[in-house]
Amino acid sequence: MQLELKNVKKQYHGNEILKGITVSFNSGKCYLLLGKNGVGKSTLAKCIAGDEYIDAGEMKVDTDVQNMHTLVSIQYQYFESYKYLKIREIIALFQKITQQAQFSKELFELLGLNECGHILLKNASGGQKKSLALFLAVLLNRPILVLDEPFADLDLLKKQRLMHFLETYTRENEKILIIISHEVAEFQRLFDYTLILHEGKIAEIGSTIALQEKYNHAALPGIEGVYYAVTGQILGGKIS
Amino acid sequence: MIMQISRFYMLENVRNMGVFFGNIITPFIFVAFSFFINNALADNGDVATLIIKGQFIPLSILLLIFSFAFSSATIYLADLKADRTFYWIKRTGITYPKYYLGIALGVFSMMNIILFFVLLAYKTIVTMSFEDIFFIMIISNFVLIGLYPLSFILAGLLKNGKVANSMLVPLMLVLMFSVTMTNLFVSVSGKNPQDYYLYLIWNPMLYLNDIIQYQMGLTIGTWLPQYQYLILLSIFSVILLLIARRFFKINEG
Numbered sequence: 001m002q003l004e005l006k007n008v009k010k011q012y013h014g015n016e017i018l019k020g021i022t023v024s025f026n027s028g029k030c031y032l033l034l035g036k037n038g039v040g041k042s043t044l045a046k047c048i049a050g051d052e053y054i055d056a057g058e059m060k061v062d063t064d065v066q067n068m069h070t071l072v073s074i075q076y077q078y079f080e081s082y083k084y085l086k087i088r089e090i091i092a093l094f095q096k097i098t099q100q101a102q103f104s105k106e107l108f109e110l111l112g113l114n115e116c117g118h119i120l121l122k123n124a125s126g127g128q129k130k131s132l133a134l135f136l137a138v139l140l141n142r143p144i145l146v147l148d149e150p151f152a153d154l155d156l157l158k159k160q161r162l163m164h165f166l167e168t169y170t171r172e173n174e175k176i177l178i179i180i181s182h183e184v185a186e187f188q189r190l191f192d193y194t195l196i197l198h199e200g201k202i203a204e205i206g207s208t209i210a211l212q213e214k215y216n217h218a219a220l221p222g223i224e225g226v227y228y229a230v231t232g233q234i235l236g237g238k239i240s
Numbered sequence: 241m242i243m244q245i246s247r248f249y250m251l252e253n254v255r256n257m258g259v260f261f262g263n264i265i266t267p268f269i270f271v272a273f274s275f276f277i278n279n280a281l282a283d284n285g286d287v288a289t290l291i292i293k294g295q296f297i298p299l300s301i302l303l304l305i306f307s308f309a310f311s312s313a314t315i316y317l318a319d320l321k322a323d324r325t326f327y328w329i330k331r332t333g334i335t336y337p338k339y340y341l342g343i344a345l346g347v348f349s350m351m352n353i354i355l356f357f358v359l360l361a362y363k364t365i366v367t368m369s370f371e372d373i374f375f376i377m378i379i380s381n382f383v384l385i386g387l388y389p390l391s392f393i394l395a396g397l398l399k400n401g402k403v404a405n406s407m408l409v410p411l412m413l414v415l416m417f418s419v420t421m422t423n424l425f426v427s428v429s430g431k432n433p434q435d436y437y438l439y440l441i442w443n444p445m446l447y448l449n450d451i452i453q454y455q456m457g458l459t460i461g462t463w464l465p466q467y468q469y470l471i472l473l474s475i476f477s478v479i480l481l482l483i484a485r486r487f488f489k490i491n492e493g
Contacts, residue, residue: 051327073331081325084255085248096244099333120255140331 001027001063001071001143003048003176008057010043017043019200020057027143030170030177030190032208034227034235035197041180044197045146048178049074061144074146075137079121079129087124087132088117094136102141104169110161111135111154127153134162138169144176151183163187182235184223194223196230204230241334245342250350253312263307264354267300271361278365292366293456295420298449300358301380302416305448308351309387310394310408313343317395317488318404344388348381355380372455379451379469386444386473389480396487419449434463444476 003025010018017040025031033041046052048059050069061068082090091113095101108114111131119128130153137145150166151159167190170177179191194211196204204211204226212222215229228234254260274292281288320326329339359373394411398404418440426433440446447469453459462469 049327070331070333074327076324076327079328080323081320081328082248082252084252089248089251093244093248094328094332097241097329097332097334097339136328142331 001061001174001176003061003068003144004059005048006058006060008044008047008059009055010040010047010052011055012043017200018047018054021197021202023195023202023205025144025176025178027174027176028171029192030166030179032184032191032194032223033178033180033197034184034194034223036231036233036235039197040200041197042148045074045148045178045180048072048144049146071142072144072146073137073140073142075133075148075150077130077133077148077152078126079133079136081121083120083122085121086117087113087119087121087128090121090132091117091135091139094139098140100141101139104135104138104165107135107138107162107165107169110158110165112158127155130154131158143174144178145170146178146180148180149182150179151181151187159183159186163190166190184235188222191223194226196227198231242338242342242345245339246345246349249316249343249346253316253346253350259312259315263312264304266303266307267354267358268361270296270300270303271358271365274362274365289366290458292362294453294458295424297362297366297456298452299416299420300362301355301376301452302420302445302448304351304355304358305380305384305387305445306412306416308347308354309384310391310412311405312350313347313388313391314394314398314404314408315401316343317391318398319401321395322400340392347388348384351384352377352381368456375455376452379448379466382470382473383444383448386476386480389477389484392484392488393480396484415443415445418443419445423449423453434459437463444473447473 005021005023008018008021009016021044033044035041043052047054048069049072050067051074059068061071063071065071079090082093085093091108095103111134112128113131113135116124116128116131121129121132124132130150134147134150137147147166150162154162163186166177166179169175181187184191188208191208193206194204194208195202206214208223211226215226219225220228220234224235274296277291278285278288326336329336355377356373359368359376362368363373394404394407398407422436422440423433426436434450437446437450447464450459450462450464451466451469454462464472
């Protein structure tokens with residue numbers, strides 16, 4: 001499957017956030033969406049997911065489907081619904097109401113959901129809510145999966161195990177995986193392609209390996225170096 | 241699937257102890273007062289029966305329906321919107337009507353269970369047959385059907401559960417007291433309340449109150465035939481449902 005965005009534009013209250021995004025996403029690949037806060041990463045994700053309307057441009061997939069947004073599963077940063085249900089009950093509810101739900105025992109265990117299943121959502125920690133949101137996004141079993149800061153709030157071991165899971169999951173299930181993350185240093189292996197959003201446009205796009213070769217930076221190696229070379233900024237700040 | 245949604249809706253509402261007890265406590269307070277008055281006015285049983293049947297029973301039922309038709313359902317729906325739950329639900333493949341039906345089933349089940357116990361409690365205090373209980377429950381369900389879509393309209397207009405909660409109080413006062421106070425003051429002035437019902441025809445609580453008064457033997461007949469009340473309530477429901485479709489919008493992308 002291929003997801004194609006052509007000159008996608010989006011504005012809020014006259015402020016243009018996305019100024020013409022053109023990009024293609026292919027199944028079986030993982031894409032890292034990189035950019036500073038407020039640059040439009042989450043807006044782009046919401047447009048792909050269909051939570052926001054686009055003002056101009058086109059979004060399409062190469063399969064016969066009435067509404068392409070039904071093909072997208074998105075993990076929002078937090079899950080705040082069903083506060084008086086236990087985590088395992090929320091999962092059970094989604095399992096019951098989701099068509100072709102994909103219950104991944106591996107992900108369930110690595111996120112530690114078996115240990116916190118008895119906790120009411122209102123009493124769950126930020127990390128547990130994040131884990132639940134992540135699990136549900138995968139459970140929905142859509143061809144396109146968008147994850148917003150999936151590694152934040154998770155401990156180091158879970159982060160590593162999650163990276164391995166996502167790597168295998170994307171390839172074996174032929175998913176399009178789009179990840180928005182500021183944490184990139186330890187997970188470079190996961191990202192097949194990197195997109196850098198800057199001032200509402202795609203400033204750079206390419207295979208992660210090719211970009212690292214193109215922008216070889218001694219002080220800031222890896223994707224962080226690429227980002228610095230393209231934008232003049234470091235992830236999460238700016239070098240004066 | 242609908243049963244599961246209904247089950248989890250009820251589970252969530254029962255666990256939310258503050259809201260749950262807030263919904264059911266008032267009718268039971270009236271039951272307690274009825275018990276107290278019935279004993280205190282033992283020598284003047286007719287007066288006690290009149291107060292209980294004419295005021296306390298209708299008020300208990302009106303409050304109960306109000307709690308389940310508006311308070312809990314509106315707050316729940318407004319919170320589902322505020323928490324972006326519908327963004328998740330739309331990706332499951334379940335249709336919204338099915339999901340709403342599940343919630344409605346939960347609302348109706350909870351209301352009927354509590355209403356049955358409230359009426360059973362009143363049965364121990366005043367004379368009331370199981371047939372009366374049955375008819376009161378039937379009309380209560382029709383009133384709930386008539387008013388339930390209003391919770392979607394309110395949830396569509398209001399930002400979240402807290403705002404909904406504060407806005408529901410004046411609405412409840414208008415819907416309830418326009419009926420009960422009119423009845424009370426018109427009766428006190430020696431006139432027939434039913435002569436004034438035409439002015440309250442917009443209020444579904446009126447139909448309930450009128451039928452309860454009749455079932456309790458306080459009036460010789462209802463203002464309109466009971467089947468007409470049921471038709472009116474069904475029309476109410478359809479009209480409100482159409483309005484709700486316009487107001488309760490979720491971004492479909």
